[in-house]
Structures are given as structure tokens and as C-alpha cells.
Amino acid sequence: MSFKELVKFAGVQKTYDGKTLVVRDLNLDIQAGEFLSLLGPSGSGKTTTLMMLAGFESPTAGEIFLDGKPITKTPPHKRNFGMVFQNYALFPHMTVADNVAYPLTVRKVNSVDRAKRTQRALDMVQMGGMGERFPGQLSGGQQQRVALARALVFDPQLVLMDEPLGALDKQLREHMQIELKALHRQLGLTFIYVTHDQSEALTMSDRVAVFSDGAIQQIEGVSQLYETPANRFVAGFVGDNTVFNGKVSHISNDQCSVQLACGTVLSGLNVNAAKQANQVQACIRPERIVVHLADTKPAHNNLAAKVTDVIYFGDHLRLRCTLPDQEDATVKIPLSSNAIPQAGQSVWLHLPPEHLRIYL
Numbered sequence: 001m002s003f004k005e006l007v008k009f010a011g012v013q014k015t016y017d018g019k020t021l022v023v024r025d026l027n028l029d030i031q032a033g034e035f036l037s038l039l040g041p042s043g044s045g046k047t048t049t050l051m052m053l054a055g056f057e058s059p060t061a062g063e064i065f066l067d068g069k070p071i072t073k074t075p076p077h078k079r080n081f082g083m084v085f086q087n088y089a090l091f092p093h094m095t096v097a098d099n100v101a102y103p104l105t106v107r108k109v110n111s112v113d114r115a116k117r118t119q120r121a122l123d124m125v126q127m128g129g130m131g132e133r134f135p136g137q138l139s140g141g142q143q144q145r146v147a148l149a150r151a152l153v154f155d156p157q158l159v160l161m162d163e164p165l166g167a168l169d170k171q172l173r174e175h176m177q178i179e180l181k182a183l184h185r186q187l188g189l190t191f192i193y194v195t196h197d198q199s200e201a202l203t204m205s206d207r208v209a210v211f212s213d214g215a216i217q218q219i220e221g222v223s224q225l226y227e228t229p230a231n232r233f234v235a236g237f238v239g240d241n242t243v244f245n246g247k248v249s250h251i252s253n254d255q256c257s258v259q260l261a262c263g264t265v266l267s268g269l270n271v272n273a274a275k276q277a278n279q280v281q282a283c284i285r286p287e288r289i290v291v292h293l294a295d296t297k298p299a300h301n302n303l304a305a306k307v308t309d310v311i312y313f314g315d316h317l318r319l320r321c322t323l324p325d326q327e328d329a330t331v332k333i334p335l336s337s338n339a340i341p342q343a344g345q346s347v348w349l350h351l352p353p354e355h356l357r358i359y360l
Helices: 046-054 096-106 111-124 140-152 170-187 198-204 222-227 232-237
Strands: 005-015 021-031 035-039 061-066 081-085 158-162 190-195 207-212 215-221 242-252 255-260 265-270 279-284 290-293 302-312 316-322 329-334 346-350 357-359
Touching: 005 046, 005 190, 021 046, 021 190, 021 215, 035 046, 035 198, 046 081, 046 158, 046 190, 046 207, 081 140, 096 111, 096 140, 111 140, 140 170, 170 198, 190 198, 198 222, 207 222, 207 232, 215 222, 215 232, 232 279, 232 357, 242 265, 242 329, 255 279, 265 279
Parallel strands: 035 190, 035 207, 081 158, 158 190, 265 357
Antiparallel strands: 005 021, 005 061, 207 215, 242 255, 242 279, 255 265, 279 357, 290 346, 302 316, 302 346, 316 329
8 A cells, every 4th residue: 555644743752741751752654545543551642642643732842744844833723633532522402413514614614515515424424314313312333423424524634533432332343443444445534543452453454553651662554563563562462462481592593592491492583682591572472373182292392281271252262271380371273173172181382483473
């Protein structure tokens, strides 16, 4: 996918007390037409970054550019950005149609155009027949659609969303994720979406910027982010992660071997250039682990384990396995697997070296 740069954060910092930086030296390019998620735990700086872009917060240092022009001093109402919040922020005394039309009223659009554009925005979010209702007569999902229509009605340059699906139940949230992604594809607008939910970010985004401690730890397309985390934090925060602690025993180019406390040696990718004798974590996605029954030991990169639990997850089984001198290991296996071990059974866990990532 080929994009041109629309927004640029250059050396942006933010502090509220003059001591602690909530956002630290942020350099970020956002491409026109992309769906970018800002993902991270509470206090990581993602929402502050969105609020600085919206104009509701001012950077302490650095500059934000839109189409190459600085906008740090431009007030929010002149930035032509649509905003969608978690709490919807609808006017309870106004009809759905009037809520959606509000940004056009403020912009003094004439009544004929206003009615046409309001209807188009409501149709876009599948709320075309509900213009005369009031927000109190709608479900949470319907209110969120109205909030989205209001953000789209004036053809904004950017749509900014702050945890917009957080108040919805799981099934509706997953349905809205798919609809939002389809709407993004249909409109070709730039969406910037703040969430702490990694599955939500992976489902919808073209790229994800993972925040921690006021800085971007990694920004990547979703498959690269999941398969090749840049550090321990990203590996642990994005997706499930099975971890083994050990010490580097041998280095060979971009590979290294790690000796665990039990004496077993595992080989994997040396992601952060760990040195001989460094204490490290060997991390692997649970679905990449291959389970062999006790009588079929793999040739290399294997661990002896005992299955303590077999948990049914609908589309896969999850095994919890105990290992000597390590935390319990999680393994995911498909329901169609030929050999499904039982609780109490001894197994070998094979960790393919190409999927085992070693982090300092």
C-alpha cells in the first residue's frame, strides 16, 4: 500500500508538571488514507498524543505538521478533524439527525445541503431510518454509529477515535470493528484510533504504533508486529507469549543459544544483540509450539513438560504445561490436531528456532 505523508510529529514532548514527560521525543509520520492505531496500556502516552493532534492539548516541545504546515497553534475547530469518543458525547435533547447535522450547522451550511449530507452520513453507518429518534431511545451500539456519522458528516481530513468501542459488549464490539474497517476502506479517509485492546488494533489497522512510557516501542504493519516484536514489551503486550528464562551460552551471527536453569539449550533469533552470559528471555507465540507425545522426541530445540490442564477455547485447545525451573508454559493447538494430550500426560515441546525470539 502506497501512501503520502499527511501528519508529522517532530520531536514532540508533553509534560503536565514540568518534571515527568508523558510523551517523550515523539517522531511519527502518519500517511494519508491509512488506518493507524495507537496501542498501549493506561498512562503510555497514546491518548495524550491523540489529544495533541486534535488540538485539545498543546505540546511542551516539538511541532506537529499537517500537509507540511505547522498546526500546533491552530485551534481544534479549525483543524477539520472528526472526533469519536468512548462516551459518544451526543446531545440528549436533540434528535439523531440534529446531532449529526450539528457540525454542519456550526459551519453555516445551508439547510438543503445540511439535510442531504446528514442523510448520507446516517446511511453510511446504517442508521438511515432513525433520524427522528433521540439518543436515549437508542442502544449503545446505535449511539456509537450516530457519533461516527457526526464525525464523518463534514468530510474531515482525519478521523480521530479515542477508545470508541470500549463501552460496548464483546460481540457488538467485534462486529463494529469489522464495520469500521469496511467503512475506512470505502471512504479512503485517514483514521487514527486509540485503544488498549491489542486484538482490536490487529483486527482493524494498516499499522499499529505500540506505546509504553511515553514513547513508541515499535510501529509496524499488523502481521510484522505480531510475528517480529522488537522487544520484550511488545512481545508481551501484543498477542499471547510463552516465555523461558535463561542465559546466553553461544552466539552465531544473528542467532544465539540460551541455556535454561534445567540445563536444556534452546536456539533462536538474537533480537536485541544479547552478549555471551547475558540473562535473557526466549519468547515464542503459543501456537508456534509443536507438541509431541512422550515417545516421539524431536531432534532439537525441545523441552520435556507435563500437561496440567487442557482448556477448550472453541476454535483451539490451550494446554498449560509445567516445566522444571520455569513458569508454566501455554501452548495452543488446533482442534484438528492428530495427537491431543490429556492432563497429567508427559510431552515434548518443540520450539522451532525460526519462531523463538531472544530478548535482553
